[in-house]
Amino acid sequence: MIKVTGYAAKHSFSRLKKYEFEREDAKAHEVEIEVLYCGVCHSDIHQVKNEWHNTVYPCVPGHEIVGRVTKVGPAVRKHAVGDLVGVGCMIDSCGQCEACASGDQNYCMAPNSWLATYNGPMQPKSKVGENIYGRDNTFGGYSNMLVVKEDFVLKIPAQLKPEVAAPILCAGVTTYSPLKHWGVKAGDKVGIIGMGGLGHMAAKIAKAMGAEVTMFTRTREKIEEANKLGFDAVIEDDKQALKDLEASFDFMLSTVPEKHDINNYVQLLKRNAALVLVGALEPMAPVDNMQVAFKRRTVAGSLIGNLAETQEVLDFCAEHNIGPEIEIIRMQDINDAYNKVEKGDVRFRYVIDMASLKEEMGE
Amino acid sequence: MIKVTGYAAKHSFSRLKKYEFEREDAKAHEVEIEVLYCGVCHSDIHQVKNEWHNTVYPCVPGHEIVGRVTKVGPAVRKHAVGDLVGVGCMIDSCGQCEACASGDQNYCMAPNSWLATYNGPMQPKSKVGENIYGRDNTFGGYSNMLVVKEDFVLKIPAQLKPEVAAPILCAGVTTYSPLKHWGVKAGDKVGIIGMGGLGHMAAKIAKAMGAEVTMFTRTREKIEEANKLGFDAVIEDDKQALKDLEASFDFMLSTVPEKHDINNYVQLLKRNAALVLVGALEPMAPVDNMQVAFKRRTVAGSLIGNLAETQEVLDFCAEHNIGPEIEIIRMQDINDAYNKVEKGDVRFRYVIDMASLKEEMGE
Known part of the structure; x- marks a missing residue:
């Protein structure tokens, strides 16, 4: 098990604060990633506040994640230690249904649909009576470490700054x-x-x-x-x-x-x-x-995009030299940032610098 | 001028009753048609009752019209006296816009859009401040005679009974x-x-x-x-x-x-x-x-269909030997029929036999 430090909401009405938890070590096809930057998406706020009536607590948001590979499972072929990589809204899908077969994992038709980077399957066990992923909750990128199946890990083109690349993974x-x-x-x-x-x-x-x-x-x-x-x-x-x-x-x-x-x-x-x-x-x-x-x-x-499209848009932004307008914040500023997003005061995307978490980890 | 007998509503709250009016004689490209049958469409009721807030009175409804050609203008090439023909929801369009140029007269982009078989242009002068058709009202198929531009007149395939063909022109x-x-x-x-x-x-x-x-x-x-x-x-x-x-x-x-x-x-x-x-x-x-x-x-x-599609669906129904389930009524029964349509009591389309009008014309 890996000890992880993140920021979580415990209830729909609570502010995010430091939360320590464990992640399982990378399995054969999985990649361990040190999170460098994580974008702040409006859906993080919807989810934290349970505005979609499906939030599982504690809730560690974050699905615009850029980090560096720190370890790979023995069967991993696509990524290597040291690679700059990204993780978006999904970390798994059934892989069997007609949507997955045609490459549209974001429309996975399995009873639980796809596995979200945080908050677990899109269709929870409580609703569909089973859980193909065996996890009722998942913890996202507002944390220092992540472990993800290699197929759901994207490559960050060298021309993109990692902090600029982060919001491309969802927005x-x-x-x-x-x-x-x-x-x-x-x-x-x-x-x-x-x-x-x-x-x-x-x-x-x-x-x-x-x-x-x-x-x-x-x-x-x-x-x-x-x-x-x-x-x-x-x-x-x-x-x-x-x-x-x-x-x-x-x-x-x-x-x-x-x-x-x-x-x-x-x-x-x-x-x-x-x-x-x-x-x-x-x-x-x-x-x-x-x-x-x-x-x-x-x-x-339309709902996010599939894995191929996610890699495409990263490459497209690199090729056309475009990216989001971002403002870097510290993890500790997240509650204030949420207030500003809700008021429309952000220009245009907050990105959390995860180095800020280290001071809370005694490093 | 041609003396015509029809059925009209004078106000949004009045029943339809006999109405005598005149139509202009067929011009060079126009066809004069003796109406044999006219379907009763739910939109006739919406229009009579001014439920779309654009009804011009008197209102002579009817846009599922089958009849026989009784006269043709000198330039008419597509139809001949004695032909069994149909007229649907439109009797003219600008012919110049991108929609008309691509054959979609039903989406005519002229200020007035297309000219409806009854109730005049889809966008009346009162709304758009001009009228390319020069007519603020038109009178439809609840009448014994009609005069229509030949391009807007469809051919009724021989395999279709005229009374069965009528509702195909709109429904x-x-x-x-x-x-x-x-x-x-x-x-x-x-x-x-x-x-x-x-x-x-x-x-x-x-x-x-x-x-x-x-x-x-x-x-x-x-x-x-x-x-x-x-x-x-x-x-x-x-x-x-x-x-x-x-x-x-x-x-x-x-x-x-x-x-x-x-x-x-x-x-x-x-x-x-x-x-x-x-x-x-x-x-x-x-x-x-x-x-x-x-x-x-x-x-x-989606809004009705274009002229080519109207001819296609007539031919398609003839080829596949399909058509609406109809119940023939007399013109004099129209108010009762409207009540039944509104209650959902019709199975499935009323078609008016226009021969019933003749007794009111002293024939």
């Missing part, structure tokens, strides 16, 4: 996957709704794909920031701007992490175009099917 | 178009929600395409009727049946003509599969994006 692939799946291409007009961690990554990726990008935000101060990053930007309640943009977008992506009204955005889609929601995993405001049907529009959802 | 194409657009093919499992005029046609067409069809209805008595027609059928609130069907459908089509909760049906879709709404043109109940995103599902809308 990056969650937006890259639908942009790719719905065929966004050079010359397309793409709208990105919400300008947080996911939204600003989506915009950078879409632009690198050759699309013309417009961001929609509720925060007036972000207009200038969007322009600085090279994007058009519109305030969500600017009625004239919305009218001028009617039926003009080839694709739109909503990254807003909570229930919101998408009707204004549906009207901005061209005929046959899609609006895909990746932020809000909950009941949405009612959608007017008059607007949807009259241009054969589509409203869809 | 048929409205369901055929999305089944075709979303690529339904032999072996697919298709769910049809609602078992009225549209729903039962959708089921017949999907089955003729080689799909395995399950109908969902709120009316217990329709289960047996669905089975008789060769379809599986499930009551909408049969929780066990819905659970057993989870994630099993390649495609679903909702034909329910009013706001309804589709969350139970979204859960029945396979990964990457679509639920398309063609019945309800209004704000829907909230959809849980958790269910949508977790299998990258799609919710979309």
Whole structure:
């Protein structure tokens, strides 16, 4: 067993604090990783606060993890000690179902679906009455060490700084996957709704794909920031701007992490175009099917991305020299960081420097 | 001018009754048609009652029209006197926009969009400030004569009875178009929600395409009727049946003509599969994006079909020897028929025999 130090929430109403636990040693196909950086995702907050009504406590969040391989199991072929690697939202899937067979582990159809990097299987034993992974909880990247199956460990390209690479493992692939799946291409007009961690990554990726990008935000101060990053930007309640943009977008992506009204955005889609929601995993405001049907529009959802897409987006960001705008924080600042994320005060992704944990470990 | 007798509503709260009006004589590219049969569509009732808040009165409904050509303009090439022909929901479109250029007149992007067979342009002058068609109202097939541009007149195949062909012009194409657009093919499992005029046609067409069809209805008595027609059928609130069907459908089509909760049906879709709404043109109940995103599902809308698809579905029904289940009524019975449609008492489509109008014309 490996002694591990992390930060955990004990209840939905408690602040995160130091938590010591053990991880099993790396098995034949597993890799032991020293965590260097871990991004702070809005879903960490949803999960800690039990806003999806499925949190298992203690909860050690973190699924935007970059670290260095410190040990490998005897059967590991893909990674070596010293490699800079990443771990995203998943650490296992059934490997047998039609989704896994076609490479879409993120849509694993096994009773428990995939095994999340933290909080255990996506469908817990309490809901589906079995647990193919034998673990009801898993502990994520807000910790100094991680042990993960080699297939679920990604390679961090040398051109990417490790702290910049971290958010690509969730915010990056969650937006890259639908942009790719719905065929966004050079010359397309793409709208990105919400300008947080996911939204600003989506915009950078879409632009690198050759699309013309417009961001929609509720925060007036972000207009200038969007322009600085090279994007058009519109305030969500600017009625004239919305009218001028009617039926003009080839694709739109909503990254807003909570229930919101998408009707204004549906009207901005061209005929046959899609609006895909990746932020809000909950009941949405009612959608007017008059607007949807009259241009054969589509409203869809998408969930992170598969392993191949995760490696692709890391390589894509390296190749196009793009990455998230980040602010490094210490592990001890996490509760304050959560408050700022909820207020929309972050520009644009907090990344925890795990070296800060060492002082609490007596090193 | 041609003297025409029809049935009209004068207000949103009035019953339909005899109404005499004039139509202009057929111009160079127009065809004059003696109406033989006209189907009764649920949207006739929505329109008569001003439930879409855009009805122009007097309102002469009817857009499932079969008749015989009685006169042709000098430039008409496609039709001849004596031909059995059909007219559906549209009688004109701009012909210039990208949608029209690609053959999708039903998504015409001109300011007024397409010209509806009754009630005038889809976007009235009062809304968009111009009217390319020069007509603020049009009178539909609840009348003895019609004059229509030849391009918007379809050919009724000889194998189809005229009264059976009539509902194919709206109920048929409205369901055929999305089944075709979303690529339904032999072996697919298709769910049809609602078992009225549209729903039962959708089921017949999907089955003729080689799909395995399950109908969902709120009316217990329709289960047996669905089975008789060769379809599986499930009551909408049969929780066990819905659970057993989870994630099993390649495609679903909702034909329910009013706001309804589709969350139970979204859960029945396979990964990457679509639920398309063609019945309800209004704000829907909230959809849980958790269910949508977790299998990258799609919710979309579709509006009737284009001219080519309308001819295709007529030919397809003739070839596969299918058609709607109809009940012939007299024009004078229309108000009673509306009541029955609203109660779901019709099995499955009323078709008006226009010969019944003659007695009111003193013939």
